Amino acid sequence: MPAPSAEKLLQRLEWTVIRRLDGLLQGDYRTLFRGDGLDLADLREYQPGDDIRRMDWNVTARTQTPHVRVHHEDREIAGWLLLDLSPSVDFGSTGASKRQALLEFTGVIARLLTRKGNRVGALFFGAELDGFIPARGGRRHVLHMLDALMARPALARAPPTDLAALLRAAADVIQRRSLVFLVSDFISAPGWERALSLLARRHEVLAIRLVDPLELALPDLGMLVMQDAETGEQLFVDTQDRAFRRRFAAATAQRETGLRDAFQRAGVDALELSTDDDVGDAILAFANLRRGRASMRSGGGTEPLP
DSSP states (O other), X not given: OOOOOHHHHHHHHIIIIXXXXXXXXXXXXXXXXXXXXEEEEEEXXXXXXXXXXXXXXXHHHHHSSOEXXXXXXXXXXXXXXXXXXXXXXXXXXXXXXXXHHHHHHHHHHHHHHHHTTOEEEEEEESSSEEEEEEEEOSHHHHHHHHHHHHHSXXXXXXXXXXXXXXXXXXXXXXXXXXXXEEEEOOOOOSOHHHHHHHHHHHSEEXXXXXXXXXXXXXXXXXXXXXXXXXXXXXXXXXXXXXXXXHHHHXXXXXXXXXXXXXXXXXXXXXXXXXXXXXXXXXXXXXXXXXXXXXXXXXXXXXXXXX
């Protein structure tokens, strides 16, 4: 079947996802978009769970008691989407690819923000940084963003993805404190963790990790040829071999732990978006997680499990 147009895709998302989120979030978009401003409003003593980036070290040294800065909240939020469009994002085993999940997430988040009068921009990263859409508002701008994404052909081959290059480019392009969504499967050359930490010091960064069920658990599928989506390297494997599946599971668990640790060290909340997920349900679960953490920081309630 022919691919839907940007207009048809956005209409579907508005009717099936965005309207539902409007009702369930009840207008409380701060669970997703904190939008902290830079104007100092007050100082208060540190509480467990407070963001260490808000520590006021001068007051802390003077009083010998940890203090954090409280800022006025910006009425307008500038949102930026850092979109990983490398070949590995085109993989999908459930009838939908990680690229489709990225496309739908982009449409939903961009429209949620622009409906509140905010601006949204994007950086596209394939084999290198090769696309830039300045931050603007309005539905027409969201359509332009989706149309640009849908018009991009899939890359057959590319060098190994270097997320650090995308993150460094974002640090150069995004001048004002903004809300930054890094949308990627995080299959990348090593070394991006420090670049993520540096970006998160200046901006509110949220990691949206694209996954496919087959990447997390390998079932018994018999003899298979597995191919690296980016380099084209092929490997003939026997998935009936239990020892091989155990090694696969161990490598997957090690990678999962490494990613969680990297996000935690950078102070970045992460949403896992699978190719078999409903994007609206995933965003709601993420909003509840962030609401629980905000409640913990303010001393009320218990943080829900993700």
